[in-house]
Amino acid sequence: MFEMLNTILKNLFSGPVTRPYPAQRREPFASTRGQIKSVIENCIFCMRCQAACPANCIVVDRKEQTWSVDPYRCIVCGMCVEVCPTEAIIMNRHYRDPVKHREPIVKHQEGPIPKINPKAKGIN
Amino acid sequence: MSLVALSRKKSPWLLHFETGGCNGCAIEVWACLTPVYDVERFGMVNTGNPKHADVLIVTGCVNARSGRVLRNLYSQMPEPKVVIAVGVCACTGGIFHDSYNLAPGADRAIPVDIYIPNCAARPEAIIDSVLHAVDLLEEKGRSYDARRS
Amino acid sequence: MIGKTVIPFGPQHAVFPEPFHWRLVMEEERVLDAIPGIGYMHRGIEQLATRMEFAKTLFLAERVCGICSFMHALAYAESLEKLMDVEVPPRAKYLRTIWAELARLQSHLLWIGLAADAFGFESLFMQAWRVREYVMDMVEFTEGGRVMTSSVTIGGVRRDLHEEAIEFLLENLDKLEVGFEEVYQVFTEDPLIKHRTVGVGILSKEDSIRLGAVGPTLRGSGVAQDMRMLGYAAYGELEFQPVVEDSCDSYARMVVRLKECFQSINLIRQAIKKLPDGDVLVKVRGKPEGEVVTRIEQPRGELLYYIKANGTKSLERFRIRTPTLSNLPPLMHMIKGACLADVPVITLSIDTCIACTER
Amino acid sequence: MLAGVKEITKDDLLEEVQKLAGENWRLISITGTDTGSGIDLIYHFDQELTLLNLRFQIDYGETIPSITPYYFCAFVPENELKDFLGVEVTNLPVDYQHLFIISELTPVKIPLLRKAAGDDAGEVKPE
Known part of the structure; x- marks a missing residue:
């Protein structure tokens, strides 16, 4: 009749299992996919991330030298990070914070497009 | 602070509605209610009755049929009320934004106050947003009380 | 004198x-007939896939x-x-096996919690979800996401398991086993749970085949059928027998x-022990052409994918038959003759997943 | 490419299915594909992990007989065929009238027919 009682008593005396979240933040695991960040200085506007995004949330404008993402459509699959030849998009471990108004993130690059030799990474 | 305002702050009740979508965010909302994340620490209770609820948590993408249910639930909730859209599907439709059966975002059906991005939303982000919602509820409650008196 | 009454049950039910x-x-407390109604979560994935590139359809x-x-x-x-x-x-292949079993574990633990909640056994619900967090930690540590893992890709997997991750897995598996043992004992020994489930929702062996049941519903009726026996991923090289109850x-x-x-x-431990060295990804070139049927054992049962491609960048037909869709006719059969109070328990006993069903 | 395919005609369907039902095969599902010149139907059966596919083609708007007398569970995929491809099925015991998964508010009525995938699939506003 009281099979659960043992477990309940054990839980009662073994201390809380709850993570005291806002008071104590647990460091995310090393491989956690949290959010994508753009390092716009490295961007060569090759458009590969735009082509690889399954949710069509990245828009790259070569003429205006802007790179924009709609973070409220991004599904954090990491495809853009994988195909980027110059490490202009990196994966951050921390999740994106909740907001009251959603706006796309637009990054503008100043000066000429850098001539970075694309590393042999991802698909040719 | 009046007693009503205090009780709003100390014990907001949650109503969770899954509008459609993949369930991923919905299980993260349940994970928030269970021992490891436990939002009940903040006095929050998950209720099934919209007339008891202060905070509406919407997960998943809204289609025509569930949009009708969602509006129905929203209109039954007492003032002041806060709506949280959890996950990219509830924010903009996410990967399904192009589908024939969906509206891009829950805000096409009801006004949304807080958006949580990510697919699926992490429990920590849900706790954050619920705590934001408490502040927002207090703010909204003040203007609601001022309007009424 | 009470005649027949039609009761709508759901769509919102606790x-x-x-x-x-x-x-x-x-008719009074007995169910004479039951018709399921779905269509609240339809997203049109099958059509969306024909408009997307095949590599992106993976995420869909x-x-x-x-x-x-x-x-x-x-x-x-x-x-x-x-x-x-x-x-x-x-x-x-081995990594896919490990992750597939982790997915099965978390899904079953989720169901165990929900089932306990349906019996009104709140503390067991909490305990099951507490144990489940060990699995979620393992999933996040090794795959990078709690729910959406995005770790499989066409031609292999997207991330590798290093030494540290394997240690983490083994350590957490031990903790999980200890925690799960307690839940298992309560479930198998508690008379209240037996009272709610024994003899409720009978589905005979003949009916289960005739009505097309799959997965645990089929195995619970004494049919030893498990799609893992087909030997996809690395299941062909591991030792296991389908679990059958009569x-x-x-x-x-x-x-x-x-x-x-x-x-x-047990399967995860076996796979870790046998884990071979080498690459985890081969490059894939070209576009798919032809048609194929794939069957995989999901936590809820057999999953059927029919894919027809014609050499263009998107698929011609993408058909998903999910286990819950197959388990609906057996469920209708089980509910006939049951009491109204047993309807939630019987419905949960097939582990419904409506998101899968409506795609 | 597809293993275990048996080409049949629409008239043979009930006879073949009756034979399979007698041999205790389990119906897995029915798949319909719009090929551009008609609809290609595949009935998937399973026995002891062996797959058998019965296959035949029909024209648009042609009706097929329901196999529910032998496999009651066929009403689920047959209702799906009605929903997604507009195939009419006769003698369905549980008929959802094209509203099984597609709801009455869905703007695209028969989504998997090729002509539906083009222009009118777009943004939907709830009501």
Whole structure:
């Protein structure tokens, strides 16, 4: 009749299992996919991330030298990070914070497009 | 602070509605209610009755049929009320934004106050947003009380 | 004198986490007929896939269902590999097996919690979800996401397991086994749970085949059928037997799921022990052409993918038959003759997943 | 490419299915594909992990007989065929009238027919 009682008593005396979240933040695991960040200085506007995004949330404008993402459509699959030849998009471990108004993130690059030799990474 | 305002702050009740979508965010909302994340620490209770609820948590993408249910639930909730859209599907439709059966975002059906991005939303982000919602509820409650008196 | 009454049950009901509707034709407390109603969560994935590039469809397939997302990605990747004649490296096959079993564990533990909640056993619900967090930690540590893992890709897997991750897995598996043992004991010994499930929702062996039941519903009726026996991923090289129970009721289906948790823990340990070295990803070129049927054992049962491709960048037909869709006719059969109070328990006993069903 | 395919005609369907039902095969599902010149139907059966596919083609708007007398569970995929491809099925015991998964508010009525995938699939506003 009281099979659960043992477990309940054990839980009662073994201390809380709850993570005291806002008071104590647990460091995310090393491989956690949290959010994508753009390092716009490295961007060569090759458009590969735009082509690889399954949710069509990245828009790259070569003429205006802007790179924009709609973070409220991004599904954090990491495809853009994988195909980027110059490490202009990196994966951050921390999740994106909740907001009251959603706006796309637009990054503008100043000066000429850098001539970075694309590393042999991802698909040719 | 009046007693009503205090009780709003100390014990907001949650109503969770899954509008459609993949369930991923919905299980993260349940994970928030269970021992490891436990939002009940903040006095929050998950209720099934919209007339008891202060905070509406919407997960998943809204289609025509569930949009009708969602509006129905929203209109039954007492003032002041806060709506949280959890996950990219509830924010903009996410990967399904192009589908024939969906509206891009829950805000096409009801006004949304807080958006949580990510697919699926992490429990920590849900706790954050619920705590934001408490502040927002207090703010909204003040203007609601001022309007009424 | 009470005649027949039609009771609408759902779509919003405290026991069902998802919108699911029953039209119950009742005579006093007995259900005479039951018609399921779905259609609240339809997203049109099958059509969307024909407008997307095939490589991106992987992420769409993953989002058919949040609970068994890994299984859908696996089924899609396996189908396209068959179409494009890709041989996956052995290490990737083992990693897929490990992750698939982790997905099965978390899904079964989720169901165990919900089932306990349906019996009104709140503390057991909390305990099951507490144990489940060990699995979620393992999933996040090794795959990078709690729910949407995005770790499978066409031609292999996207990330590798290093030494530290394997240690973490083994350590957490031990903790999980200890915690799960307690839940298992309560489930199998508690008279209250037996009272709610034994003899409720009978589905005989003949009926289960005739009505097309799959997964634990089929195995709970004494049919030893498990799609893992087909030997996809690395299942062909691991030792296991399908879990079968003969009592044909809700209790049998519950025990099948509980025992499958132990089986999954065992399979992960076996796979870690046998894990070969080498690459985890081969490059895939070209476009798929032809048609293929892939069957995979999901936590809820057999999943069927039919894919037809014509050499263009998007697929011609993408058909998903999810286990819950197959389990609906057996469920209708089980509910006939049951009491109204048993309807939620019987409905939960097939582990409904409406997100899968409506795609 | 597809293993275990048996080409049949529409008239043979009930006879073949009756034979399979007698041999205790389990119906897995029915798949319909719009090929551009008609609809290609595949009935998937399973026995002891062996797959058998019965296959035949029909024209648009042609009706098929329901196999529910032998496999009651066929009403689920047959209702799906009605929903997604507009195939009419005769003698359905549980008929959802094209509203099984597609709801009455869905703007695209028969989504998997090729002509539906083009222009009118777009943004939907709830009501």
